[in-house]
Each structure stands twice: as C-alpha cells, then as structure tokens.
Amino acid sequence: MLKESLFRFPKSLKRNNFHYCPGCHHSLVHRMLCEVIDELNLRERAISIASIGCACFIYNYIDVDMVEAPHGRSCSAGTGIKRARPDLIVFTYQGDGDFAAIGLGDSLHAASRGERITAIMINNTVYGMTGGQASPTTIIGQKTTTTHLGRKPEEQGYPLKVAEILSNFEGVAYAARVAVNNPKRVMETKKALTKAFLAQLEDKGFGYVEVLSACPINWKMDPVSATKYVDKLTKIFPLGVFRETF
C-alpha cells in the first residue's frame, strides 16, 4: 500500500474553481507555479503582481500577497517591490500582450537591469480577455479578430520572440520557453519555473519563463485541437533554455 497519496493539492493553491475557459492552459501553469512555491518554501515571503488580461484574477487562485499593476507595468512594479524589500520574492504573471506589447519597455529594461525578479509570460498569441485580437506573438497567417485574413508580414510585421531577445541580455540569469500540452512538458515547465525562481533566490539576475499556452476559444478550436496546435507553435517558438548563467 502506498504510504502517501499520489495526488496532493498544492498548499499555495486556493480551493477556488478556475474561471478560465475549457482547455485554457492558465490553470495548469497556476498549479505548477504553486507546486514550485511550495517546494521552495516561498509562500510566506512571495509577492506577486496581478497583470491585466485573463490572469488578472490570479489572486483568486494563488495564496500569496498580491498587488495589481496597470497593463504592462508588472516588471516595473516588481522592480519597486524588490528594490524596496530585497528579502521578498517577487514574481509577475503576464500575457504576451501585457509583457511584450504595451509593457515591452518595462519588461526589457527590468531584464536589462538584472532585476532580481521572476517573470512568467503566458504566450497564447492573442489578446484573450478582449476577444482574440492580434498580439505581438501572433504567427504569420494566423487569423484573429484584427487580422481577418491572417497576419501578413508586410502589414503587421513578424511575431516577437521574447525568449530569444532576452538570451542576449547580460542582466538575465535564466530565460526559457516551455509548454504544458503534454505531461513531459508540464514537468519541464515545473523545472523551468524552479530555475527562474532560483535565479532570484541565488541573487543571479532576472528569471524568465515563457509558456506556450492554448486559447481554444479565441483560436476557434476545441480543447483537444488547441492542445495539439501548441505543437505547431513550437515550430515558430522553439522550446528550450535560451540563457542560463548559473
């Protein structure tokens, strides 16, 4: 007989029902994040920043102190927190619109300064909460509510590859892109999240994890097809560790 149960509910995960759409990957990432917070024993000294987007309700699910920041400003708010209280562990949880469109300046400068914070970017290639408009990471040919004929490079340019950009930043201690569309990748995500927190805990630099994530509703797909579609995204946004200095 097993001495301990195989399923454990993470201590940092609040027992609230997720509001996310069926097949959305936010809830999976939330759970992995909570497991990492528990394992690194961070709950009592972690501060998170709730960004603008579907995950602005992250405070309903993750049981750590949270403050809301304006759209795109999480890395700046995180900088303020960390500089004011270096003993606290700071993480942001942002979408591709928040981190890489409106907040790109804040994000890149925080990374460049080597702020000891951990940034998690959920890349689902669209603005989810506002109804599926094109984002900086929308792929070529992808139809969105603002690219009806598909994203054309000559009109909307090319998808922004943030993990690759950050790989050249001296202030960045860890930058990885992961996905959660199969069990192996879920476990890799957990490893990446752990490493991104260690970058902060060991005072090495900015930690970044980009998670390719499904948005079935705005992709106009059922959850299973959306999960498979993430494989297609990995051809444009390859998974892997792009920078690791420790």
Added chain:
Amino acid sequence: MTNRVLIKGVEAVALGSLEGGCECYFGYPITPQNEIPEIMSVELPKRGGAFVQAESETSAINMVLGASAVGKRAMTSSSSPGISLMSEGFSYLIALELPCVIVNVMRGGPGLGGIEASQGDYFQAVKAPGHGDGRFLVLAPASCQEAYELTAKAFELADRYRNPVMILMDAILGQMKESTVLKKLNIKSISKDDWALTGAKGRGSRIIKSLFLDSAELAERNLKLKKKYEQMEKEVRFESNLDGSEEVLVCAFGSMGRIAKESVLKLREKGYRVGYFRPITIFPFPKKALSSILEKNNSLKQILVVELNCGQMVEDVMVSVCGKAEVISKFYPPSVLPFPEDIEREVKKCLRKVYFVSPKV
C-alpha cells in the same frame, strides 16, 4: 545651532523628503527638477534606501506603486509632460489606496511648451490626476522653506489617508535659491501593519486590487474614496493677510502668491483696503475659509484671482464664494511674469469699480 542653508526649491524638496522619511525614489530626468533625482541618487543609498532611474515616467510611477505596496515611503518627481505620462499610474495608486509623494515642478505647456514658469497643471493636479473619480491631496508651496516643510509633511499625510499627495510648484520656486532652515520636523510614522504586503507569514494572503466587476462593490469603493477626500478637509491650509475692512481680496497660490503678496502689502501701506489670500492646500481647496471671510466682511465686494495660466484656480474661487462677491480672473500665460506693480494696477482697477460702478446685488 540652526541649520540654515542657501538652496534651490527643488533641493529643498529633496531634503524635505529625506526629513519626511522617504525610503525609495524612482524617477526619470526632465527639466526643471533634475536636482531632485540627482540628490536622491546620492542620499538614499547612504540611508539604506532605494534609488532607481527608470526608463520612463510610466515605469517610474509603477516602481513607486510597488514600493508603496510593500509599505515603504516612496516618491517620484517630474515636470508637466512627465506628469501626464504618469497619470494612469496615479489613478491606480488612488484606487489601490497606496500612499506616495509626487512632485510636479510645472513647466509651460501645452505639449512640449517650454521650461518657463507656469501654473498650467492646476486643473490636472486638483481635478483629475488620472482617469476615474480619484483625487490627490495637493500642496502648493510658495517658498523654499515651505517646499522643505510641506514635502516632509506630505509623507505623513499620504500615509494617514492612504492616498497620493502631490507637491505642485513651478520653475520659479524650483530654481530659485533662498535661505532655508533645515528644521527637525516631527513627522509621524503611521503603521501599515494592517494592509502592506509583507509576505503572507502567520496570516492569510493580502490582495491590493482595484478591479471590481460587481457594480455595487465598485460604487462602494468610490464612496469610500469620496469619504476620504471629505476627511482631508481637516488638512486645509492657507495664508491670509486681512483686517476685516478689505474691499478687494487678491487670491493667488505658489510663486504667484509671493508676487501678489508684495503688491498687496505695498497697497496697504498706501492706505488701500485690500487683502491677500493664498491657498496652500489646493485640494482640498480652502472653500470654507474663503466663504467665511466674505461672511465676516460686508465691504468685500471683489476677489481678484491672479494665476500663471489662462485661468484655472479662479473656478474654485467662484465655487467657494458662490456669487457673494465678484470674482475677477487676471491670468498670465507662461512666460508673461507680472511685476508686483502690474498686480497693483489690477487691484486699483477693481477698486475703481467698487467705488464708481453700482454694486452687484
């Protein structure tokens, strides 16, 4: 021994903030207030505080938001265009009830304008610092000494009301050197134990948020903030020079108040019945003080409002006197700086009206 120094207004602000217990400063360069970040970059690290030169004003105000959320006394400073960039952050700070101090050393506008002295941001500061229904407590110093003392006090007021406090001043005061006594001020520290984010140790997690999708909850939030603005009435400050026999009252704030005061004193020496009123808090505006001056003085028929803009504070004066006196706006756009004699002439024009035109009913 008094610690008397000859310093600029912006230097007085920086030193005042340290006296007020400022622990974190975040800012972005803009003339005419660059001495503030320069001083803070030297002084804060010495004191174990934090200084970051942000990549933009937008970023700076959100760094303030972060530092304030974890319970630190935080400040930023800028000048008009930079202040506009911060306004989304201002709205969040008000909504999240995060205390902080914001200094606006105004320059001429609109647009890029110039670095002339101006009071053009009055409306922005007192009516709508950001979107939504939020207000700042706004203090308008008129001397380097006052800039020092009010900046220090601003930290206590911000903490007391859990609301941003703005120091609104102009380039004249910012760049003018005056003898200033760096007094020890009794600035109170106010406990933030019941709300600051410190890590959920031995308690449930705390959430500081401004998103309320439930309309009743949002209405309640707004009413709570409104109540706070009403409580701020206790902080109303003003300077006046009156003897109850005035026929004309000159009303001005900040640097313009200094020029107006000089002209009023000269006129009084010559026997003119003229008084002087300078709001120091411009939000809350000293409405009750103004209306009670009118109630006590039947001979007071006109209020001359002098400003370095195209007429903004005059609207608050009109609301305060509620038709009980004639309110006249004498406005000077940026770069048209009046001499005391110019204001004297305006006062005399008012007095002629009092004597020769049939009084308003």
